[in-house]
Amino acid sequence: MSGVQGFDPRTGQPVGAPVPETSDAGVDALARAGEAAFPSWSSLPAVERAAVLDAVADALDASADSLVALADAETALGAPRLTGELKRTTNQLRLFGDVLREGSWVEATLDSANPDIIPPRPVLRRMLRPLGTVGVFAASNFPFAFSVAGGDTASALAAGCPVIVKAHPSHPGTSHETARIVESVVPAGVFGIVHGQQAGVALVKHPAVKAVGFTGSTTGGRALFDLASSRPDPIPFYGELGSVNPTVVLPDAAAARPEGFAAEFVGSLTLGVGQFCTNPGLLFAPESLVPALADAVSGAAGGPMLNERMSDAYRSGTEGLAASGLADLVASGSAPSEGWSVEPRLFRVPLSGFAENLEKLTEEHFGPAAIVVTYTDPAELEPVLPRLPGTLTGTVHAAESEHDSAGRVAEALRPVVGRLIFNGWPTGVAVAWGMHHGGPWPATTNPLHTSVGATSIRRWVAPVTYQAWPDDLLPAELRDGNPLGIPRRVDGVLGVH
Amino acid sequence: MSGVQGFDPRTGQPVGAPVPETSDAGVDALARAGEAAFPSWSSLPAVERAAVLDAVADALDASADSLVALADAETALGAPRLTGELKRTTNQLRLFGDVLREGSWVEATLDSANPDIIPPRPVLRRMLRPLGTVGVFAASNFPFAFSVAGGDTASALAAGCPVIVKAHPSHPGTSHETARIVESVVPAGVFGIVHGQQAGVALVKHPAVKAVGFTGSTTGGRALFDLASSRPDPIPFYGELGSVNPTVVLPDAAAARPEGFAAEFVGSLTLGVGQFCTNPGLLFAPESLVPALADAVSGAAGGPMLNERMSDAYRSGTEGLAASGLADLVASGSAPSEGWSVEPRLFRVPLSGFAENLEKLTEEHFGPAAIVVTYTDPAELEPVLPRLPGTLTGTVHAAESEHDSAGRVAEALRPVVGRLIFNGWPTGVAVAWGMHHGGPWPATTNPLHTSVGATSIRRWVAPVTYQAWPDDLLPAELRDGNPLGIPRRVDGVLGVH
Structure with missing residues (x-):
């Protein structure tokens, strides 16, 4: 069986054993597992998903020493940088926990009826819901923060989407070990990892995959964007590509x-x-x-x-x-x-x-x-x-x-x-509500979205509107009396009501 | 010169004179005019753009009788329906005026500095800004509400984007006359109209066009989506296509x-x-x-x-x-x-x-x-x-x-x-904050977006973050003290502050 071999950039010599490439059948099994896990993961109360994200962060922090050593051997980025990057990664997971607890990310919107306008308005209640299973292509240059448990994964899991990561071949061992830790914390089917270029192609083409995130080169990103756009059912592809800054x-x-x-x-x-x-x-x-x-x-x-x-x-x-x-x-x-x-x-x-x-x-x-x-x-x-x-x-x-x-x-x-x-420098990207890490082509494939910060969760959610829907059948976010106490827009006015 | 001929569906006979097809040079001139108008239109205070939208609505209402007669001759939809649809169209323009005045559509977000977290956070201020000139493909079945001055046009103009409409060939005379009225109200270069299939293709491919809205068939929408996605610089294409409801x-x-x-x-x-x-x-x-x-x-x-x-x-x-x-x-x-x-x-x-x-x-x-x-x-x-x-x-x-x-x-x-x-019926789409008129492929080309309702403005805007930026150089929406009095997110908390 062919495998993905890690190397030490300081010497050019192999590090560890090769990680097996994932077969098309393996990709299919993970995508179907994601599909099966989606109903329960997406309908879990957001605060419970937040607790799972916190637990993933804690588990990664607990393995910091071994993860950093493994990543340093495969990337030569050095322990200080990698220690900071792992902390950034776990803080990012926790930020999305905060986003879920704050609650405005679902954009709960309630309109009362008005039969006297043209066109007449029935009772409308709108919120954002997760899209389904998401594919994430890890980057070479951030073995933690834009990789297996990085921003794309954190934001998609937070949104309620199962995630399948395509590992970057520059750090297969680090990716494998990080995935093992994430899998040990999240419910079955909610997270998976694949290795090898062909597995990445199969992931983008899989009918059960509903959106893709990517960080990497313009050439690679363009090829996968074209693949996602040319599906019988095109899916959103969020690529962060080249930038001259x-x-x-x-x-x-x-x-x-x-x-x-x-x-x-x-x-x-x-x-x-x-x-x-x-x-x-x-x-x-x-x-x-x-x-x-x-x-x-x-x-x-x-x-x-x-x-x-x-x-x-x-x-x-x-x-x-x-x-x-x-x-x-x-x-x-x-x-x-x-x-x-x-x-x-x-x-x-x-x-x-x-x-x-x-x-x-x-x-x-x-x-x-x-x-x-x-x-x-x-x-x-x-x-x-x-x-x-x-x-x-x-x-x-x-x-x-x-x-x-x-x-x-x-x-x-x-x-x-x-x-x-x-009067500053572009390197060092804060993870915050106000961050935008995106831009027009070729910085990204879609200028509306960011791959860093609280609003990166938007990439994985789509609105649904409930019209004249009985209160007992509505999601809690949209019910009368605001039982979750989240910010909502009621008849056009934002507030906690 | 070839032209687009309108017909009376009740008889199959021609109505009015053919409207000339727009040449590639004509499309280019309009796109360049939009590009030239973009800086001033996009930087106009939002409340001033709202006043222009109100003025467009008033001008259309003032011509209701002649517009409805023209549309009825070309569509056979009947005066009562068309009178209601025109009113819906002008109410829609006014709704976007309200959206601009309310102010939260820019998602103003202010984060204070925090040097003690990993990674450290500088002062960040984020808001949404318009993308540039937008192409809009009018629909056959709504000669007003999804046409020249319809929802796509209203939302894009509101966002600060110049608009070029590709008229639907089923009602060229109505389209021409509606365009004449819109052009008489908005600043030069902010609005244009083109006729003919080739002009539509040229519009989607034009480098100065930054996004496209479309309402129509799955076949036509897919062809244009593929064109937009295969540009050297792919642009967002928002198509509302087929639906079995x-x-x-x-x-x-x-x-x-x-x-x-x-x-x-x-x-x-x-x-x-x-x-x-x-x-x-x-x-x-x-x-x-x-x-x-x-x-x-x-x-x-x-x-x-x-x-x-x-x-x-x-x-x-x-x-x-x-x-x-x-x-x-x-x-x-x-x-x-x-x-x-x-x-x-x-x-x-x-x-x-x-x-x-x-x-x-x-x-x-x-x-x-x-x-x-x-x-x-x-x-x-x-x-x-x-x-x-x-x-x-x-x-x-x-x-x-x-x-x-x-x-x-x-x-x-x-x-x-x-x-x-x-316990209702899908026909009759309210124009409101809580409306979502979208869905997964093939309902639309992008499940995140709606072509009806307040949030349809999102299709035409992208974030920009100002980092450690001097207050005197910031847009008013992001300045200290909230001079516009709009809802903002400050250190994660939504409110008018």
Whole structure:
């Protein structure tokens, strides 16, 4: 039987035994188990699902040491980062418990009858209900937070959907072990995991799978999006794909502290060997900042990337860019010589050259590479920024004196970004009510949705309206007297009533 | 130049002059005008957009007599229905004005900083912003309410999106005149109309169009959905397609008043010559109810359908069903002999035969045709109902004594329907906060969204999060002190704060 083998990126050597690939029959069995579990899981009172999420979080926390060691061997991301990431993952599970207990996520809406308007209105009660079994494609770069028990899984389980995860091949052992812990806590059929590319295809095509979440490359995401969209019954596919994350530093902000700014920029660029979807790959800066940026990149160390394919793609992509003559390679950092390590790279192009070759120069090179685009007057940026491909974040650095200019730059960026950051850095994504981790294509396949934060639960729920329905047959969320005490909209007015 | 010719369905004769088809250059000019108008229209304070919507409604109301006469000549739907439908359309525009003034549609969300959690949380402020120019495909069967100034247009304009409508060829004159009125009220570039099939294709493919709404057939909607999904940058496509609208009448409810029930059923079935997406095409009933149903259908009159294609499709579809032997034709009503008239038809099949040939017997025959599926025990329905194709509505008729059974039937229906109706009829769709007019494929292309009601505005907006953003550069909805006085979520808590 073929299997998925994990490797140590520091050495390129195998780690642990291969995990067997899941057969089509195996995928079918899990999807049918999800289908069978859906009625009871989805009708469990939300506060009881919240308790299950809390229990999953506790069980993962209890195994933190072994999970982190396993993940470090397969990803080389280091124990401190992985310890933090696992805590972020369990906090995320608990946030969704809070979301369920707060109760407004179902958008309970009650309208009284009005026979005197056109058209007449009967008694209407609307709420959101889960879609059914969800497929989740785990990412390479977050072995916990965007993986087996990550945000997609947490939000879908919270919504009341069974989940089947397609494990990422870069960390099969970590995925297997995380899945074992989740399975030990949730009811039978509510969670499953599959391994292997063919199993992923079978998952997206399975009639019992009602929606899919994905974090990964634009190429892989597009292929699966096309598969989901071309089903006899198309299903929602939420892919978080590529992102160049433009950062604009205005002249006064750049002049105020060039070395400090450059150090922060390179810190964000090289964090996790640049393997973040929010990695700042495109910097618009005055020419005068380039020496400090080049110095900082030259002094920075790279490290091992998560797998050989990504390491090769980074090298060939950045070497191709250097050879193309479209941008100048102005600095390279260092890297260990062993395993799948790569060094940071900084390219430079003037704004006019960037604008001429925008499509080519906004291809993402996943890893610690950036292009600095030099400009003279911030006003020159305004016609160029809206032409950028859709991206998760856009950042503006401005001095107190530059707010007007920052506002114009932000308005130019806004149509193409999901999150606007002021005097900060795009890496580090908070898990909160107000987070939006999304954006126009190719940042995601659907600009309405986020894969991080409380509202990511929306991806897995659809409305149902009960018209003139007897109170005793309504879900508790919609009954007279608001027995659950949740926020509801009654005749158009939001409140706890 | 080729043109789109309107016809009188009562006679099959041309009405008015043909309306010219829009060239690709014409579509491009409108899309570019929408793109140019987007920044100002989207940044207009919501209450000012509400005033524009009210003004559009007033202008349409002021032309009611001429619009209704024009629409009646092209659709044969009759002045009373069309007068009501126009009023529904203008009330719908005003509802979105109310939605904008209430303010919670932007989902303003404010999180304070918390550096002590993992991951740390910066100050985050999230709200929904419009996507850009929207394409709207008008429906044949609602020349006002799902057409040029219908729900898709009203909700997209409310959101801050310019709109380009693809007119339905069944009422080109009505569409042209309605568009002229809308254009006279809204700012330049915010609204446009195109005619002709090729113009519709160009609209869906245009890079400046960011989302599409559609109401129509499953075949046409699927073709356009595939076009939108296969763009280099896929865009959201919201299609409301076919629907069989199952109705279950439980034994005691059927026995209580067979003739009254049958009369109401046939009234809903033949309303508007059955040309509603909520037409009750599938009735699950005890065998004992069949004579009353057959009598009522035999005594019912049909009428002219909206166009020759639909009339032909209804005849060939129902005649093919009768010839197939899969269901028995048990009654036919009458119809005028002129124009594109069709008669109501009722078929009958026992539940076992229905379950065997479910796919074939749930094909929609748009028009006044229904299949009555006879059953003995309501429990027999429970495994069959979840196998129905996705549908806009599901209806249960139950006596007081039958609530338990009604609850089980409703749970079986719920996964495949968007709206559950108790002791009522699916035709007549209220425009309200609590309405959901949607459902799983093929009812719609996306089960998360509705094309009727306040929440239909969601289709045209996407979140943006401002991180650590200066208050003076934030949109008013997100500023300190809540200057607009709208409902917001602050640190997780909903309220006007």
